Amino acid sequence: MHTILVIAGGVVLLLCGQLLARFTGITSQAQAALYFVPLWLLIAASNMWAGVQSAGYSVMAELPIFLLVFTVPALLALALWRQLRY
Template structure:
Protein backbone atom coordinates (compact mmCIF):
# COMPACT_ATOMS: atom_id res chain seq x y z
CA UNK A 1 0.00 0.00 0.00
CA UNK A 2 2.82 2.39 0.84
CA UNK A 3 4.42 1.77 -2.54
CA UNK A 4 1.18 2.71 -4.32
CA UNK A 5 0.94 5.91 -2.28
CA UNK A 6 4.51 6.90 -3.10
CA UNK A 7 3.99 6.19 -6.83
CA UNK A 8 0.77 8.21 -6.77
CA UNK A 9 2.63 11.00 -5.02
CA UNK A 10 5.18 10.91 -7.84
CA UNK A 11 2.45 11.25 -10.44
CA UNK A 12 0.96 14.18 -8.51
CA UNK A 13 4.40 15.81 -8.25
CA UNK A 14 4.86 15.40 -12.01
CA UNK A 15 1.50 17.10 -12.48
CA UNK A 16 2.68 19.98 -10.32
CA UNK A 17 5.89 20.30 -12.34
CA UNK A 18 3.84 20.38 -15.54
CA UNK A 19 1.46 22.92 -14.03
CA UNK A 20 4.36 25.21 -13.12
CA UNK A 21 5.81 24.69 -16.59
CA UNK A 22 2.49 25.79 -18.01
CA UNK A 23 2.23 28.79 -15.69
CA UNK A 24 5.80 30.01 -16.25
CA UNK A 25 6.04 29.48 -19.97
CA UNK A 26 3.04 27.74 -21.35
CA UNK A 27 4.70 26.48 -24.51
CA UNK A 28 5.24 22.84 -25.29
CA UNK A 29 9.04 23.02 -24.88
CA UNK A 30 8.53 24.58 -21.44
CA UNK A 31 6.35 21.64 -20.43
CA UNK A 32 8.96 19.20 -21.71
CA UNK A 33 11.63 21.04 -19.73
CA UNK A 34 9.50 20.89 -16.58
CA UNK A 35 9.17 17.11 -17.04
CA UNK A 36 12.94 16.86 -17.52
CA UNK A 37 13.50 18.72 -14.26
CA UNK A 38 11.09 16.36 -12.52
CA UNK A 39 13.22 13.25 -13.13
CA UNK A 40 16.25 14.10 -10.94
CA UNK A 41 13.98 15.54 -8.24
CA UNK A 42 11.95 12.35 -8.25
CA UNK A 43 15.12 10.25 -8.07
CA UNK A 44 16.11 12.16 -4.92
CA UNK A 45 12.64 11.67 -3.39
CA UNK A 46 12.67 7.94 -4.22
CA UNK A 47 16.15 7.60 -2.72
CA UNK A 48 14.93 9.40 0.40
CA UNK A 49 12.04 6.95 0.57
CA UNK A 50 14.54 4.09 0.38
CA UNK A 51 16.67 5.66 3.10
CA UNK A 52 13.63 5.91 5.39
CA UNK A 53 12.78 2.28 4.67
CA UNK A 54 16.28 1.19 5.59
CA UNK A 55 16.88 3.38 8.63
CA UNK A 56 13.42 3.67 10.18
CA UNK A 57 11.45 0.64 8.98
CA UNK A 58 14.28 -1.83 9.41
CA UNK A 59 14.49 -3.16 5.87
CA UNK A 60 17.84 -4.01 4.34
CA UNK A 61 19.25 -2.20 1.32
CA UNK A 62 18.88 -5.46 -0.60
CA UNK A 63 15.15 -5.56 0.20
CA UNK A 64 14.59 -1.88 -0.58
CA UNK A 65 16.50 -1.66 -3.88
CA UNK A 66 13.80 -3.31 -6.04
CA UNK A 67 11.21 -1.06 -4.41
CA UNK A 68 13.38 1.96 -5.25
CA UNK A 69 13.47 0.95 -8.90
CA UNK A 70 9.72 0.43 -9.11
CA UNK A 71 8.88 3.61 -7.21
CA UNK A 72 11.26 5.64 -9.38
CA UNK A 73 10.57 4.09 -12.78
CA UNK A 74 6.79 4.41 -12.97
CA UNK A 75 6.61 8.22 -12.47
CA UNK A 76 9.83 8.65 -14.48
CA UNK A 77 8.22 6.72 -17.34
CA UNK A 78 5.23 9.05 -17.16
CA UNK A 79 7.64 11.99 -17.32
CA UNK A 80 9.39 10.41 -20.32
CA UNK A 81 6.05 10.11 -22.09
CA UNK A 82 5.33 13.78 -21.31
CA UNK A 83 8.76 14.79 -22.60
CA UNK A 84 8.18 12.83 -25.79
CA UNK A 85 4.71 14.28 -26.34
CA UNK A 86 5.63 17.88 -25.60
CA UNK A 87 8.87 17.97 -27.57
CA UNK A 88 7.23 17.01 -30.88
Protein backbone atom coordinates in the same frame (compact mmCIF):
# COMPACT_ATOMS: atom_id res chain seq x y z
CA MET B 1 -0.13 0.38 0.27
CA HIS B 2 2.75 2.74 1.03
CA THR B 3 4.36 1.97 -2.33
CA ILE B 4 1.19 2.83 -4.22
CA LEU B 5 0.85 6.10 -2.31
CA VAL B 6 4.45 7.08 -3.05
CA ILE B 7 4.01 6.32 -6.76
CA ALA B 8 0.77 8.32 -6.79
CA GLY B 9 2.61 11.16 -5.07
CA GLY B 10 5.20 11.09 -7.84
CA VAL B 11 2.50 11.32 -10.50
CA VAL B 12 0.87 14.22 -8.66
CA LEU B 13 4.24 15.97 -8.38
CA LEU B 14 4.78 15.50 -12.13
CA LEU B 15 1.35 16.98 -12.87
CA CYS B 16 1.99 19.91 -10.53
CA GLY B 17 5.24 20.63 -12.34
CA GLN B 18 3.41 20.54 -15.65
CA LEU B 19 0.77 22.96 -14.41
CA LEU B 20 3.42 25.27 -12.99
CA ALA B 21 5.31 25.27 -16.29
CA ARG B 22 2.14 25.87 -18.27
CA PHE B 23 0.81 28.77 -16.23
CA THR B 24 4.04 30.55 -15.30
CA GLY B 25 5.93 30.14 -18.55
CA ILE B 26 9.25 29.92 -16.70
CA THR B 27 10.12 26.78 -18.63
CA SER B 28 8.45 24.63 -21.24
CA GLN B 29 6.35 21.67 -20.20
CA ALA B 30 8.81 19.35 -21.95
CA GLN B 31 11.71 20.73 -19.90
CA ALA B 32 9.63 20.49 -16.73
CA ALA B 33 9.12 16.79 -17.43
CA LEU B 34 12.88 16.34 -17.74
CA TYR B 35 13.56 18.34 -14.58
CA PHE B 36 11.19 16.02 -12.73
CA VAL B 37 13.34 12.91 -13.29
CA PRO B 38 16.40 13.85 -11.14
CA LEU B 39 14.12 15.42 -8.53
CA TRP B 40 12.11 12.22 -8.34
CA LEU B 41 15.31 10.17 -8.11
CA LEU B 42 16.28 12.10 -4.98
CA ILE B 43 12.82 11.71 -3.46
CA ALA B 44 12.65 7.99 -4.24
CA ALA B 45 16.16 7.48 -2.85
CA SER B 46 15.23 9.30 0.35
CA ASN B 47 12.15 7.07 0.62
CA MET B 48 14.43 4.04 0.31
CA TRP B 49 16.83 5.46 2.89
CA ALA B 50 13.92 5.98 5.30
CA GLY B 51 12.90 2.36 4.81
CA VAL B 52 16.40 1.18 5.54
CA GLN B 53 17.02 3.48 8.50
CA SER B 54 13.74 3.61 10.36
CA ALA B 55 11.86 0.51 9.25
CA GLY B 56 14.92 -1.71 9.52
CA TYR B 57 14.81 -3.23 6.04
CA SER B 58 18.04 -4.13 4.28
CA VAL B 59 19.17 -2.28 1.17
CA MET B 60 18.67 -5.44 -0.89
CA ALA B 61 15.11 -5.78 0.40
CA GLU B 62 14.32 -2.14 -0.42
CA LEU B 63 16.01 -2.07 -3.85
CA PRO B 64 13.13 -3.63 -5.87
CA ILE B 65 10.65 -1.28 -4.22
CA PHE B 66 12.92 1.68 -4.95
CA LEU B 67 13.16 0.66 -8.60
CA LEU B 68 9.38 0.39 -8.88
CA VAL B 69 8.77 3.68 -7.06
CA PHE B 70 11.29 5.52 -9.22
CA THR B 71 10.57 3.89 -12.57
CA VAL B 72 6.81 4.34 -12.89
CA PRO B 73 6.68 8.17 -12.53
CA ALA B 74 10.02 8.59 -14.35
CA LEU B 75 8.76 6.64 -17.36
CA LEU B 76 5.60 8.74 -17.38
CA ALA B 77 7.73 11.88 -17.32
CA LEU B 78 9.92 10.66 -20.17
CA ALA B 79 6.87 9.68 -22.23
CA LEU B 80 5.40 13.13 -21.58
CA TRP B 81 8.68 14.77 -22.56
CA ARG B 82 8.77 12.78 -25.77
CA GLN B 83 5.21 13.84 -26.58
CA LEU B 84 5.77 17.53 -25.79
CA ARG B 85 9.24 18.15 -27.21
CA TYR B 86 7.98 19.13 -30.67
